[in-house]
Amino acid sequence: MSSASSHHYIYVGKPAYIKELSQEVGSVSGIYNDLLLSPNLVKTAAFALDIWADVVISPFESISQAANLLKSAGVYWYFHPIENVRRGKLIQEQLRSLPSLESTFPLKKPLPPIGCYTLLDRHTLAYSNKRLKKWPSGHCYFIEDKVNPPNRAYLKLWEALTILDKIPQPNQTAFDLGASPGGWTYVMQALGTKVTAVDKAPLDKKIANLPNVSFLNQSAFALDPTQLDTPIDWLLSDVACYPERLYELVLKWIEAKAAKSMILTIKLQGETDFAMLDKFKALPNARVLHLFNNKHEVTFFYPATDALLLPSL
Numbered sequence: 001m002s003s004a005s006s007h008h009y010i011y012v013g014k015p016a017y018i019k020e021l022s023q024e025v026g027s028v029s030g031i032y033n034d035l036l037l038s039p040n041l042v043k044t045a046a047f048a049l050d051i052w053a054d055v056v057i058s059p060f061e062s063i064s065q066a067a068n069l070l071k072s073a074g075v076y077w078y079f080h081p082i083e084n085v086r087r088g089k090l091i092q093e094q095l096r097s098l099p100s101l102e103s104t105f106p107l108k109k110p111l112p113p114i115g116c117y118t119l120l121d122r123h124t125l126a127y128s129n130k131r132l133k134k135w136p137s138g139h140c141y142f143i144e145d146k147v148n149p150p151n152r153a154y155l156k157l158w159e160a161l162t163i164l165d166k167i168p169q170p171n172q173t174a175f176d177l178g179a180s181p182g183g184w185t186y187v188m189q190a191l192g193t194k195v196t197a198v199d200k201a202p203l204d205k206k207i208a209n210l211p212n213v214s215f216l217n218q219s220a221f222a223l224d225p226t227q228l229d230t231p232i233d234w235l236l237s238d239v240a241c242y243p244e245r246l247y248e249l250v251l252k253w254i255e256a257k258a259a260k261s262m263i264l265t266i267k268l269q270g271e272t273d274f275a276m277l278d279k280f281k282a283l284p285n286a287r288v289l290h291l292f293n294n295k296h297e298v299t300f301f302y303p304a305t306d307a308l309l310l311p312s313l
């Protein structure tokens, strides 16, 4: 018997950011390790690595009963372990094997829809096949490039572009603010995009010499977007700066209509400044998300694509 009359949502968080996630979600009916159960749908929760919508909570007796419930609700299921891990895995053994989640960037073929389930206790299954992220629970399974990029920052941009579901194209244009040593610039130029890297510090030499890369050795805040002849396709920023300063920069670029898509890292300091994050979130068509590869920072997307919103809810 499922509790169909009331709505349930599950928010997946990172253990270090459960406090932030609880604050954003507001009404929380249970916290199970990194999962928050709530009757509320808060589409703007930035600290949710994934959101499970229309969660079914169902008591069950046997492993096969639980497996049958899942089989009748979808094809592929990912077990998100919190407790009763062995029992959850026994259920998994009765389900169809998941396709490989590992991938190079950009993804060669789209993943099929994958539902997620967990055991809230020994006899209670919670599951959903309507989720925000394509990869289960918002994790990333990239096969890393350990040769070309000068640091691991490239993983943030790989993730951001993948969940945005929009890949830069050859001959598009990009500004990469706070680009050095050049991980993001490397990602863009490898896709054939013409990148202008902007930083007060130098680019790694190997990156500076790559095709499609030019370098402006100056502050990102001194750029005047109204001076551009045509809008650029991508504005990227990973500048280490206070969120207030980045917000002013964003407004300037949005008002000038100077960039078609923006992906910017908002660096957080100490206690999370929700008032500041709310200002970013309140910009029409914007989305703020804590990525799997984000540390003490969140990522700002503008404009958000459908892939960043829970469809039809």
Ligand SMILES: C[S@@+](CC[C@H](N)C(=O)[O-])C[C@H]1O[C@@H](n2cnc3c(N)ncnc32)[C@H](O)[C@@H]1O
Pocket: 151, 153, 154, 177, 178, 179, 180, 181, 182, 183, 184, 185, 198, 199, 200, 201, 218, 219, 220, 221, 238, 239, 240, 241
């Ligand atoms: C986290 S690093 C960027 C890493 C880079 N995205 C990558 O993939 O290699 C932050 C960068 O912001 C730069 N930065 C700080 N203030 C800046 C400013 N006013 N204008 C441009 N760059 C700035 C720093 O020099 C530093 O290179």
